[in-house]
Amino acid sequence: MASAAIPDDSQASDHWEWQYLDLMRRIWDHGDERVDRTGIGTRSIFGTQIRCDLGGGVMPLVTTKRVYWKTATREFLWFLSGDTNIRALCAQGVEIWTDWPLDRYRRETGDDISREGFSQRIVADAAFAEAWGDLGPVYGKQWVDWATYVPTGDGLFAKGPGVNQVEQVVESLRANPGSRRHIVEGWNVAELDRMALPPCHKTYQFHVAGNKLNCLLYQRSCDLALGLPFNLWGGALFTRMVAQQAGFEPGELVWMGGDTHLYLNHADLVETQLSRHPSGTPRLEIARRPASIFDYAIEDFEVSGYVPQGALKAPVAV
Structure with missing residues (x-):
């Protein structure tokens, strides 16, 4: 199997993307082979982590294949709109x-x-x-309009006002940065059966250290080859936006995976990507600070220093 070795040069070996490639190699070489929901089959390991310092505008944008960051950004802005x-x-x-x-x-x-x-x-x-x-009440619905119900008497309930978790987190970070309750949660057990796909990147927790905002993203199920490059970008983008709105500098993104897997029909992609080395340091500039976290537009984001290697394609498991 083609397998890139971490270079001896300390600057090159510090590139965050080696964590991604090492995780890919570990899953492909040592993962537990199992039958999954889609019937395709995966190699999987449980309990994984990737960390990336977002200081200086750095973003965890994968370089060993092309990642369409504008597409990922449009999706994330769609989540924030609450549209389903x-x-x-x-x-x-x-x-x-x-x-x-x-x-x-x-x-x-x-x-x-x-x-x-x-x-x-x-x-x-x-x-x-x-x-x-x-799609049913997926991500954005839970983030900005979590359903509530209020009693109307005689044991009956009516729909109450939705909970905007994102707005609440921004406000709580401004008012009480030391709180341990800065959380946006997507796993609404009462509505999972109505979703086209239950949330994979399910929990975001924010943490303030000094003047820096950190984010821990927990993902219950992770398609490492196709999904994680978008999820890392989305988590870092969310951190940058919340930090700007709440008045902090971006700190560290800590990504944690539950069932972290590669599909068995992704062999060509995996072999090719593991033969490549990370390159460059992609950075994100946010052109303006809108009045609300819900007012960003795709034109507000500009990436520099991104020179990705060739695109790698593989089928999506539905």
């Missing part, structure tokens, strides 16, 4: 979530529509999007 329908994503050319509603549509109607055709119809036809494009 793929229509807004498809309109921007973001197809990250299309496969789940497409699979349901094909199953329930027998129509073997193409992915491109399905996405185009979602954008063009609002009624079709409403019927087939919703």
Whole structure:
């Protein structure tokens, strides 16, 4: 198996991405082979960690393959909007979530529509999007509109005001930075069955040390090859945005994985990526500080120093 060795040069070996490649190698060489929900099969290990210092604008943007950071950013801004329908994503050319509603549509109607055709119809036809494009109460719904219920008497309940966890965290960081309760949680056990996919990156906890904001992201299930590059970017982006809004400098992103796996049909991607070495130091500049964390736009973010190696593709397990 092709396997990149960590270089002797201390500056090169300090690159955060070696943690990612070492984890990939460990899973591929020593992971427990198992049958998973998708039926494809994985090699998996449990309980993993990657750390990245976000000081100086540094971002954990994988360089040993191309990662479309604008796509990942558009997805994250969509989460913050609280939207759960793929229509807004498809309109921007973001197809990250299309496969789940497409699979349901094909199953329930027998129509073997193409992915491109399905996405185009979602954008063009609002009624079709409403019927087939919703993912259920996934990520953003839980982050900014966690459902509550209030008693109305006689043992009955009515829907109460939603809880905006993101807004509350920003406010609590400003008012009480030493708190241990700066948490955004996506794992709403009462609504898991209504979600197209239960949240994988489920818990974000923020921590203030001096003037720096750290974030610990816990991910219950992690597709290391296709998912984690986006998740690391998203976690770091969230940290940068919250830090700017709450008045702190970005500190460290600590990513922790539960079931961390590689799919067995990703062999070509894994072998190629493990033969490569990290390159460059991608940095993110945020052009402005909007009035609210919900007011950022894709044009506010600019990446420099990113010269990725060739794109690597592999099928997504639905």
